[in-house]
Amino acid sequence: MTSPAETGRELQRLRLLHALTCQKYGDLLAAARASVTAAETGAPDPLLPLRDELSVQPFTLPPSGTARQTVAREFGPAPVPGHGQTGRSAA
Structure with a gap:
């Protein structure tokens, strides 16, 4: 169990972090x-x-010119509108 003083310090730390x-x-x-x-x-x-x-x-930012490759590698290719992706799941 934590003491009221410890709880107060933790609350103060969290308020500062939030700010x-x-x-x-x-x-x-x-x-x-x-x-x-x-x-x-x-x-x-x-x-x-x-x-x-x-x-x-x-x-840090990725080196200049590498953002597109980084996004594709991390998240896959961007969906192309009108190519079978309606945003709805099959029922």
Whole structure:
């Protein structure tokens, strides 16, 4: 059984973790919105805000030009609309 002091410390740790997660999510969301706006306005490098934000996150990006191969390897080929995949299961 944990003491009230231990429970309080764990709760404080979890609150801090939650706050940091929310901040990182907000930063990524803002960068994604900036990239969409840049693409809509014809900016020469619309992904710059997103790449910049991702570069400070604790995970690494794949080398430039390898994203398509990585996605296909991890998740399989993208479905092609109108080729027998309706999104419904057979009954």
